[in-house]
Amino acid sequence: MSKLEExxxxxxxxxxxxxxxxxxxLMQNCGDETYWLCLTRTVQGSKLFPVSAxxxxxxxxxxxxxxxxxxxxxxxxxxxxxxxxxxxxGIKIQNSQLGWCLxxxxxxxxxxxxxxxxxxxQDALEDVIYVMDFWKRFQLSWHRNDxxxxxxxxxxxxxxxxxxxxxxxxxxxxxxxxxxxxxAAAHTFMATASQYGFLISCESRISLHNSGPYRLxxxxxxxxRDFMDLSExxxxxxxxxxxxxxxxxxxVPMAVRDCHFSLVDDWGSFESEPAFTSDKLAGIGLYxxxxxxxxxxxxxxNSREELTETFRMLNGILKTATRELWTRMAGWSxxxxxxxxxxxxxxxxxxxxxxxxxxxxxxxxxxDPRANRFRPLLNDEFGNSVLGELVGAVxxxxxxxxxxxxxxxxxxxxxxxxxLPYSVLAGEDFVPSSGGIVPGESHLExxxxxxxxxxxxxxxxxxxxxxxxxxxAVCSDDYRFLCETWVKYHPDHPRCxxxxxxxxxxxxxxxGLEAGRPQ
Amino acid sequence: MTKLYVDGDRxxxxxxxxxxxxxxxxxxxxxxxxxxxxxxxxxxxxxxSANDLITKSDFEAIENRILATGHRFAWSSMLSLRDRPExxxxxxxxxxxxxxxxxDHPEAAFHxxxxxxxxxxxxxxxxxRHGANTIGVTGYIRTSxxxxxxxxxxxxxxxxxxxxxxxxxxxAPILDKFKGVICAGGTVxxxxxxxxxxxGIPCLMNVKISGxxxxxxxxxxxxxxxxxAEAYQRGEEMTARIWKLLR
Numbered sequence: 053m054s055k056l057e058e059x060x061x062x063x064x065x066x067x068x069x070x071x072x073x074x075x076x077x078l079m080q081n082c083g084d085e086t087y088w089l090c091l092t093r094t095v096q097g098s099k100l101f102p103v104s105a106x107x108x109x110x111x112x113x114x115x116x117x118x119x120x121x122x123x124x125x126x127x128x129x130x131x132x133x134x135x136x137x138x139x140x141x142g143i144k145i146q147n148s149q150l151g152w153c154l155x156x157x158x159x160x161x162x163x164x165x166x167x168x169x170x171x172x173x174q175d176a177l178e179d180v181i182y183v184m185d186f187w188k189r190f191q192l193s194w195h196r197n198d199x200x201x202x203x204x205x206x207x208x209x210x211x212x213x214x215x216x217x218x219x220x221x222x223x224x225x226x227x228x229x230x231x232x233x234x235x236a237a238a239h240t241f242m243a244t245a246s247q248y249g250f251l252i253s254c255e256s257r258i259s260l261h262n263s264g265p266y267r268l269x270x271x272x273x274x275x276x277r278d279f280m281d282l283s284e285x286x287x288x289x290x291x292x293x294x295x296x297x298x299x300x301x302x303x304v305p306m307a308v309r310d311c312h313f314s315l316v317d318d319w320g321s322f323e324s325e326p327a328f329t330s331d332k333l334a335g336i337g338l339y340x341x342x343x344x345x346x347x348x349x350x351x352x353x354n355s356r357e358e359l360t361e362t363f364r365m366l367n368g369i370l371k372t373a374t375r376e377l378w379t380r381m382a383g384w385s386x387x388x389x390x391x392x393x394x395x396x397x398x399x400x401x402x403x404x405x406x407x408x409x410x411x412x413x414x415x416x417x418x419x420d421p422r423a424n425r426f427r428p429l430l431n432d433e434f435g436n437s438v439l440g441e442l443v444g445a446v447x448x449x450x451x452x453x454x455x456x457x458x459x460x461x462x463x464x465x466x467x468x469x470x471x472l473p474y475s476v477l478a479g480e481d482f483v484p485s486s487g488g489i490v491p492g493e494s495h496l497e498x499x500x501x502x503x504x505x506x507x508x509x510x511x512x513x514x515x516x517x518x519x520x521x522x523x524x525a526v527c528s529d530d531y532r533f534l535c536e537t538w539v540k541y542h543p544d545h546p547r548c549x550x551x552x553x554x555x556x557x558x559x560x561x562x563x564g565l566e567a568g569r570p571q
Numbered sequence: 572m573t574k575l576y577v578d579g580d581r582x583x584x585x586x587x588x589x590x591x592x593x594x595x596x597x598x599x600x601x602x603x604x605x606x607x608x609x610x611x612x613x614x615x616x617x618x619x620s621a622n623d624l625i626t627k628s629d630f631e632a633i634e635n636r637i638l639a640t641g642h643r644f645a646w647s648s649m650l651s652l653r654d655r656p657e658x659x660x661x662x663x664x665x666x667x668x669x670x671x672x673x674x675d676h677p678e679a680a681f682h683x684x685x686x687x688x689x690x691x692x693x694x695x696x697x698x699x700r701h702g703a704n705t706i707g708v709t710g711y712i713r714t715s716x717x718x719x720x721x722x723x724x725x726x727x728x729x730x731x732x733x734x735x736x737x738x739x740x741x742x743a744p745i746l747d748k749f750k751g752v753i754c755a756g757g758t759v760x761x762x763x764x765x766x767x768x769x770x771g772i773p774c775l776m777n778v779k780i781s782g783x784x785x786x787x788x789x790x791x792x793x794x795x796x797x798x799x800a801e802a803y804q805r806g807e808e809m810t811a812r813i814w815k816l817l818r
Binding site: 091092097098099100101102103104105166167168169170171172175176239242243244246247248250251254255257315321323327328329330374375378379381382384385386387389421422424425426427428429431432433434436437438440441445447448449450451452453454455465481483485486487490 | 575576577578580582583584585586587588590591594595598599602603613614617618619621622625626627629630631633634644645646647648649650651653654655658659699700713714715718719722735736737738739740741743744746747756757760761762765766768769770771797800803804
């Protein structure tokens with residue numbers, strides 16, 4: 053075997069031993085968590101969407117396209133810098149999108165192809181290393197303030213936000229209690245937005261996200277809830293039906309009383325002790341953000357009355373949008389349902405491209421022909437069966453290991469993801485990459501050229517142009533590395549005061565006040 | 572005979588599902604055949620010529636061979652059944668709802684009426700512990716046509732929806748109008764469980780019921796302890812009861 057031989061235009065030079073060791077560790081961690089999440093978090097089904105079938109199609113699309121798309125994004129903006137931006141806003145590049153979906157969708161596509169004999173473990177070797185490295189760098193940056201790579205590593209917790217933002221969420225939120233108008237309006241809104249989120253995401257939870265908890269005082273904790281892709285955005289089925297939704301992303305900081313969020317996982321789901329019910333809601337705020345905003349912008353936060361009315365207004369708009377979207381989807385063909393589900397899953401990380409200012413419809417809203425050819429296999433029964441084996445039973449032949457093995461959480465001799473073989477360092481041949489993007493197709497209506505942003509309704513060209521030239525002030529080179537450790541030891545430094553002043557520019561209660569030491 | 576890399580698997584056996592095994596074996600056969608016919612080495616084939624030599628038509632042929640054995644696929648999306656009825660089994664059609672229809676789980680608990688006239692017809696997993704039990708009148712909601720009907724004509728105020736879809740999309744336009752939910756699938760962490768918790772609607776998931784028909788008055792034991800993640804992980808039973816009210 054010649055290491056200089058070329059395949060698909062990529063040189064065959066093996067990676068280092070350290071690269072392989074690290075990649076396999078990242079994959080194993082993802083695999084362990086994948087099994088736990090699938091075992092404990094949910095059993096899903098839908099009479100409307102062929103969920104398992106579209107999931108399998110999305111995994112293949114991710115396998116063939118993610119490496120090229122991530123490289124394209126990084127040619128414009130590195131993963132860790134995009135994560136710096138994500139850490140300061142509530143858009144669709146958090147959990148589950150980046151924390152779990154990015155690596156797992158890609159690797160589950162690889163695992164299914166392995167099972168069918170269409171791959172060897174060492175094929176697409178450089179792609180696998182690159183995708184996992186991108187994920188690692190993004191995650192470490194996004195989790196910078198809590199010092200972990202995933203919620204799993206932190207004992208299922210995510211403390212993403214900096215002190216300066218949490219001070220504002222706490223200070224600006226309005227207290228509420230069962231029986232008052234704000235409490236009722238906020239509670240109803242969150243239920244309606246959750247319902248709408250499941251619908252726009254074709255029966256998945258990827259438009260919803262929770263992070264935290266954060267300590268407010270001995271009796272209260274803060275959970276930050278994000279509702280994303282609500283308006284006319286890069287999901288074509290929202291064209292028209294979501295035209296009246298005035299914000300694409302909404303973030304709700306929520307204070308709860310006498311309730312501890314014991315688990316916030318890498319799917320963005322939470323559990324609490326005792327169970328969270330609306331009577332425990334004690335304080336609330338509302339914000340929007342996107343790739344063009346200066347971080348979080350308050351929505352209806354000038355007064356308690358305005359916030360109550362804003363929640364009611366949004367609730368009504370989302371109810372109407374839910375009915376119209378449901379009616380549209382109920383009339384779709386199975387091919388359209390399959391495409392929409394596969395695209396919403398595959399494009400779960402598309403906001404990386406929006407932040408980088410290089411979103412393209414042909415990159416994110418089409419099914420690659422290399423994936424699409426498998427469509428005839430994806431009837432409901434096969435989809436349910438193969439997905440169940442891949443992520444639930446972990447029973448595909450390629451997932452079985454030495455009989456001495458004991459998998460985490462199940463003790464069975466199996467693993468979710470097949471490691472890269474070290475034998476490539478001993479001369480075994482490998483193929484570095486699956487190759488570039490191939491033009492794809494979709495049965496859905498073409499995406500209208502309208503994107504709701506915090507700077508208004510924009511064409512894609514304009515959205516990309518503005519995104520390329522926009523950097524929020526706190527993410528600029530002047531402030532990007534003024535981290536929580538530096539702030540701790542420089543509370544009176546002029547740049548620290550300026551950093552807090554920038555963050556407080558839109559705060560109802562802290563705007564214009566100089567940052568001091570916490571009370 | 573061309574041999575694939577994965578043919579030398581030391582530990583792997585057959586997949587658990589016969590259908591998955593049949594499909595995957597067919598695909599492996601296809602790959603062996605096309606690789607052999609191509610004359611290429613694997614490195615040239617895998618992301619090169621295989622993209623053209625292994626086609627959608629090949630996978631259609633695999634599906635056709637399975638259908639030719641007489642097998643018909645189990646459906647889960649009613650729109651899959653609507654669009655290609657010829658490939659799906661006709662059993663358990665979603666429109667099997669009439670006055671006499673009921674879910675009949677083989678393990679459904681039953682007990683004759685207690686002194687309050689409550690006849691036990693099954694159990695389920697309580698999503699949230701409420702202050703009281705929930706009483707209402709049942710209605711099966713299993714099709715988009717039924718949802719559209721309720722959108723047009725309104726949801727009765729006491730409706731306890733009986734659903735076999737643990738997702739949150741089928742009933743999306745009307746879910747907030749239900750007095751209670753009985754779901755024959757999922758867990759308390761399924762999307763329907765999450766949404767009923769958000770709305771504050773009493774809900775039992777993963778129910779095993781029998782003999783509850785359209786229009787029955789029922790009582791759900793929503794004051795029971797909610798089932799925990801730990802209980803699911805340990806396989807522990809932690810159930811709430813469902814009674815038909817005879818008076």
